[in-house]
Amino acid sequence: MIDLSQVTVAFGGRVVLSDVTLSLQPGDFFFLTGPSGAGKTTLLRLCAGAMAPAKGEVRLFGRPLSEMTSDARASARRRMGIVYQDTQFLDHLPLEENVLLPFTVRGRLDAELRAQADDLMTWVGLAGHRAALPPTLSGGERQRAALARALLTAPELVLADEPTGNLDWEMSLKLLTLLIELNRLGTPVLMATHDLALIRAAKPLVNARVLRLKDGQLTQAGAAL
Amino acid sequence: MTILDFLRGDPGAGRVVPPAGSTGRLVGLGTAAMAFLAVFAIALAAMLFRLGDSWRTDLADTATVRITSLGEARDADTETALEVLRTTPGIASARVIPDLEQQALLEPWFGKDLPLDSLPLPRLIEVATEGGGFDARALDLRLAGEVPAARLDDHDRWRAPLARAQGRMTGVTLAALALIAATLAAVTALAARAALSANAQVIDVLRLVGARDTWIARAFVRRITLRAFLGAAGGSLLAAAILATFPAAGTAGLPALRPGGLAWALLVPVPLFAALVAWITTRRSALRMLKGRP
Incomplete structure (x- = not known):
């Protein structure tokens, strides 16, 4: 590969x-x-x-x-699912939008994907941070969000x-x-x-x-x- | 991608680019200024066109016969010339310009107290044409045979330089418009580069999640193009509002700078053209810059 x-x-x-x-x-x-x-x-x-x-x-x-x-x-x-150490988020977008970015750039966002993103964010412990802007999150929270995004695309x-x-x-x-x-x-x-x-x-x-x-x-x- | 798609935009692409800030203001102000100048250049071009057109029409529809003889012979020559003119096909009317009118024509050069009687001025006959006009060469020959002191001036020698002058003025105006378009292109290209440079992290993130360069470019291009359109629309409206305060009628032999009737429609494409220039230059700059990034 x-x-x-x-x-x-x-x-x-x-x-x-x-x-x-x-x-x-x-x-x-x-x-x-x-x-x-x-x-x-x-x-x-x-x-x-x-x-x-x-x-x-x-x-x-x-x-x-x-x-x-x-x-x-x-x-x-x-x-690929890629997780870097830094420069992974658009700071002006809420965390949920950042997690959904791979599908935003593909131009196909639907309710099912939003539900999957929701599940993944809950799984990594970020259910309460969907609307938070990335700069307001801790390093650990950002890394979990990055991993959720990387895995969302299967x-x-x-x-x-x-x-x-x-x-x-x-x-x-x-x-x-x-x-x-x-x-x-x-x-x-x-x-x-x-x-x-x-x-x-x-x-x-x-x-x-x-x-x-x-x-x-x-x-x-x-x-x- | 259709124009409708472009106007509707991709909501996702619209969100990923942070608010434009100073770059957006630069584009808006720059295009407003350029559109303002473009509207005045177009109004000037339209005025010059009307001026040249009226010159050509006036000169094409008229001719002048000069009677250069003096004393009693002049009256006789004038009568004979008038008779020749009345019987020439293509001539609608011929009239002797009265001394007072001739004095008014010369007044700008010689002042009010011009002693016409003491000057060897020719008598002038104003000829108005009809239909396709007259055969100038045949009339010239006929006058030469019947009234040797008469000279026909069909204004042809004036029309050519006027056409040249009008052509040059139109060329200068078009050059000014081209310069304005080039400046607009430079402003938007610079804005695109500034926006992309200021958003290097955004580009890195978008690439990380698999965004294509054309998609990234589109997100920036749409925003800058809309800014350019709004700026140009504002500049055009301001210029049009100022033009509307100008007199509708011309002065001192010049047509009015204010467009009339359908001529206002010439101003409508200005914002659209500005948006088109912005779209082309921004897209090219953005794609070139993205290509240069690893």
């Missing part, structure tokens, strides 16, 4: 990713770890087609990113950047369980996290692998959990 082949990314002469190769296929569950600034977010943005590598090739759903038009990249993103794969970074343990486990449920249905998940306790908690639940990014190199800590 997503293939990175010998990808190199540099910012201002500083190499962030060097010769990274990764393949995300149906059923895969990857935890992506590494120190801050190691390039986890960059790797996720590459997978989302939000940036191009300096060297190497990125393929989204079998198509080379370099040959994709902006429309094709947008179509690919519609098949994505073919999930890319999540520290989705539990601001959540309490109970909510973190709840979200992890949901991602594992999705994965059991065949949805690949690539989740960047520095929470080793969460990775350990996933061990009995999913056949996940841990990737480690350090000094621009991606190593498969390999071993399935």
